[in-house]
Amino acid sequence: MTTVTTMKSISYKNIASPKGFKATGIHCGLKHKKKDLALLVSDVPASVAGVFTTNVFQAxxxxxxxxxxxxxxxxxAIIVNSGNANSCTGKQGMADAYTMQQKTAEKLGINPNLVGVASTGVIGEIMKMEPLLEGIQKLYPIDELEGAMGFAQAIMTTDTVTKNTSYKTTIDGKEVIFAGTAKGSGMIEPNMAxxxxxxxxxxxxESNHLQAALKSITDVTFNSITVDGDTSTNDMVVVMANGLAENNTLTPDHPEWESFVQTLHAVSQDLAKMIAKDGEGATKLIEVEVQGAATDEEARKVAKTVVGSPLVKTAIFGSDANWGRIIAAVGRSGAKFDPNEVKIKIGDANLVEKGEPIPFSEEDLFNYLKQHEVKITVELNQGDGQGLAWGCDLTYDYVQINATYRS
Amino acid sequence: MTTVTTMKSISYKNIASPKGFKATGIHCGLKHKKKDLALLVSDVPASVAGVFTTNVFQAxxxxxxxxxxxxxxxxxAIIVNSGNANSCTGKQGMADAYTMQQKTAEKLGINPNLVGVASTGVIGEIMKMEPLLEGIQKLYPIDELEGAMGFAQAIMTTDTVTKNTSYKTTIDGKEVIFAGTAKGSGMIEPNMAxxxxxxxxxxxxESNHLQAALKSITDVTFNSITVDGDTSTNDMVVVMANGLAENNTLTPDHPEWESFVQTLHAVSQDLAKMIAKDGEGATKLIEVEVQGAATDEEARKVAKTVVGSPLVKTAIFGSDANWGRIIAAVGRSGAKFDPNEVKIKIGDANLVEKGEPIPFSEEDLFNYLKQHEVKITVELNQGDGQGLAWGCDLTYDYVQINATYRS
Structure with a gap:
């Protein structure tokens, strides 16, 4: 991709900032105290694209x-609850999801087939519909920061922070705003965890082009993060584009198509990295960059194997420059390469060249690893393939959170 | 396989018990205090079979x-050290491994090409050869329990217990003894971790038939355990058969061939389960049995995905019957099946039938999950494929051990 100069990161916008969007989030009673019901609405029907979990079980x-x-x-519009995933709940679960769709449509006075539904939380429990339906009646979406923050909070499960990003670009001379919000933070791994x-x-x-744009960037953003290798039954990324910026309809032939795709890419990558960084119990974001693989796909495979290795993750939690674990993960990734050509770096420190260890300052590296963002670079010297993956360290808190999740 | 009645588990034998074997283990100085150098010897050259790591990096x-x-x-003979894996150590590492082979052969007065070498410990550090070579001179293998226990202790890294098993069977009217010892306990995952x-x-x-027998049982024993999904650069299973029981030479046509294979299978499965149970920081052995898969291979794939899921592992550590995580792992395993046909049990309690949750006693299941061995059964209803996998829970101690391994 060539750089498009009109794209600009803007920190002060939110999912209710693009023209005609409103959001809200409230506590309805699925959780004890925290917000658990959220609604996002556009003034007019928006083109929509989505990518969904690859798990055989789909909520x-x-x-x-x-x-x-x-x-x-x-x-x-899309109605979202946390506290219950409505997954593996059989026919009752399907009926409940359709009821959520129907009741939200009635409340908004729109057609039910324009309403999406998303749920996150415990699998296998029947939804408490009474508080949920009462909650739907109490939703008043607004186009202000407060509404967007309410939405961002209400979709959280074990997330410790809300995750928001926004960008603007110019298309056909019109300012176009992009914003995104997301939640993680366990069961995160390839393919929409x-x-x-x-x-x-x-x-x-149009939605077909929006879908193509989303698909083209999913592998290098949302599918390039891992927290624990588990893939959920519920997860999805949805993009709504309502057209109110009034640019000429975007297609791949539009002169500013790349600008659109790059901005969508930037929003998606920001959200993906925020999810990785806020992985359950995490104290550090780990970025792994792989260069010189046979293909980009192979590079991403290696990067994801390294960033997903429990032994790498615990070593980084302990600020321990145990690069042997990086080597071991690279070696079992399934990628083809010559072990005698491999180069490994943590931060700026070269640790392995031509497959052999080279001396480094343990102290410098310890200080580097104590930071909250750690970068590992692997050079395979096999071709031009490159890829990035993001993850987090594995900590006592991950175990604590997950040994007691339902309690 | 049909059951062969002559096979018998015997607890009182050890790797020095089969006729003509001797073993020992000592502290030579690669570790601070603990034993770190071990030797196993046969009076006569033995037929040998081995399976080795599939990692691209091989020590x-x-x-x-x-x-x-x-x-x-x-x-x-085979010389084994712990404390240093002699992996990713380049030409110097190869020279050091050959020196270990050569010096052991000299000490025993045998041909170097009859001597195997194995190492386990930190990757990427050059071996301290001085204490190691002095240590080789101090090795006096014996055919008594003390020698076998010394061996079992000296090969340990973060293992908390030695792992030993023994069986006897009868072939051609001769008593044949089998014994095994192993070490785990991190970086344990498919394919010889x-x-x-x-x-x-x-x-x-003969060695070709021994190799075939070992290969035939590796997938259902050593390759069916996982501790953390990481595959090491060093690992191997070696079988030595020295012929001193004086049975007629075993081939697949021998009437008692199955008896031989079954006994080897039993030894291997015992060792594999002991490794899983003593996974780093583990408090529980988890056994996952999958029935009704399209093939045995697919059944094992599902079983391994479930037993390897960090979310399943932490839930079991917390004695939490969070079966939704089992469902999620089954669904992402890559196996093909109809989610509406799945049945899941923990212990004897049915939790899911036809893909829908069924009521169960939380209290009974909590009490069951507090035990040290937990069984999960998954029925896919697709065919006749079945498989087992073993693993352990994921605990605070796993994180503690691995955040500080090199320190």
């Missing part, structure tokens, strides 16, 4: 939203 | 042992 709300995305290509991502933009684009 | 000692196994098919296994028997068999 009821996910099936409902998939249906909206795949059949109409338009979405005007326990992750919910919502991206809004006022760009004007 | 120097492993390459030396592989050469012995693959070129001569005979081994008379950080695991060293040594099996001795006085059976009479």
């Amino acid at each position: 009821a709300p996910l099936l409902v939203t998939k249906e909206v995305v795949q059949t109409t290509g338009k979405m005007q 326990t992750m919910l991502g919502f991206i809004t933009t006022d760009a004007n684009i | 120097a000692p492993l390459l030396v042992t592989k050469e012995v196994v693959q070129t001569t098919g005979k081994m008379q 950080t695991m060293l296994g040594f099996i001795t028997t006085d059976a009479n068999i």
Whole structure:
């Protein structure tokens, strides 16, 4: 991709900032105290694109939203709850997800097939519909920061911080705003793990092209993070583009198509990294860059294997420059390469060259590893393939959170 | 396999019990205090079979042992150290491994190409050869329990217990003894992870048939355990059969061939389960049985995915019957099945049938999960494939051990 100068990161916008979007989040009673019900609405039906979990078990709300995305290509609102995943809940679960869709549509006075549904939380428990339906009646989305923050909080499970990002770009001379919010933070691994991502933009684009743009960047963003290797039954990223920026309709032939895709890429990558950094119990973001692989795909495979290795993750938690574990992970990744050509760096320190260890300052590296963002670089010297992956360290808190999740 | 009645588990034998085997283990100085150097010897050259790590990075000692196994098919002794893996140590590492082989051969007065070498410990550090070579001079293997226990202790890294098992069977009217010892306990995952296994028997068999027997049971034993998904650069399982039981040479046509294979299987499965149970920081052995898969291979894949899931492992550590995590792992395993046909049990309690949750007593299940051995059963209802996998829970101690391993 060539750099497009009009794209600009802006920190002060939110998912309700693109023209015509409103959001809110409240406590309805699925959780003890915290917010657990959220709504995102566009003034007009928006083109929609979505990517969904590859798990064979797919939660009821996910099936409902998939249906909206795949059949109409338009979405005007999405209702989201935390506290219960409505997954493996059989026919009752499907009925409940459709009821959520129906009641939200009635409340908003729109067609149910314009309403998506998302849920996150414990698997296998029937949804408490009474507080949820009462909650839907209490939702008043607004186009202000407060509404977007309420939404971001209400979709959280074990997340410790809300995750938001925004960008603007110019298309056909019109300012186009992009914003995204997401939640993690366990069961995160390739192919849409326990992750919910919502991206809004006022760009004007048809849903088939929006879907193509989202698909083209999913592998290098949302599918390039891992927290624990587990893939959830619920997770999805949905992009809504309502066209209110009034640019000419975007297609791959549009002169500013790349600008659109790059901005979507930037929003997605920001959200993905925030999810990785806020992995359950995490204290550090780990970025692994692989260069010189046979293909980009192989590079990403190596990067993900390294960033997902429990032994690498615990070593980094302990600020221990135990690069042998990086080597071991590279070696079992399934990628083909000559072990005698491998180069490994942590931060700026060269640790391995031509497959052999080289001396380094333990003290310098210890100080580097104590930081909250750690970079590992692997050079395979096999070709031009490159890739990035993000993850987090494995800590006492991960065990604590997950040994007691339902309690 | 049909049951062979002559096979009998015997607890009082050890790797020095089959006729003509001797063992020892001492402290030579690679570790601070603990034993770190071990030797296993047969009075006569033994037929040998081995399976080795699939990691692209292969440690120097492993390459030396592989050469012995693959070129001569005979081994008379194996020298093993802990404290240093001699992996990613380049040309110096290869030279050091050959020196270990050579000096052990000299000490025993045998041909170097009858001597295997194995190492386990930190990757990427050059071996301290001085204490090691002095140590080799101090090795006096004996055919008594003390020698075998010294060996079992000296190969340990973060293992908390020695791992030993023994069986006897009868072939051609002769008593044949089998014994095995192994070490784990981190970097344990498919395909020969950080695991060293040594099996001795006085059976009479050629190395090509011994290799075939070992290969036939590796996938369902050593390759069916996982501690943390990491695969080491060093690990191997070696079987030595010295023929001193004086049975007629075993081949697949021998009427008691199955008896031989089953006994080897039993030794291997015992060692594999002991390694899983003593995984780093583990408090519980988890056994996952998958039935009704399309193939046995697919069944094992599902079983290994479940037993390797960090979320399942932490839930079991917390005695939490969070079966949704089992469902999620089954669903991402890559196996093909209908989610509406799945049945899941923990212990004897049915939790999911036809893909839907069924009520169970939380209290009973909590009490069951507090035990040290936990069984999960998954029925896919797709075919006749079945498989087992073993692993352990994920605990605070795993993090503690691995955040500080090199310190």
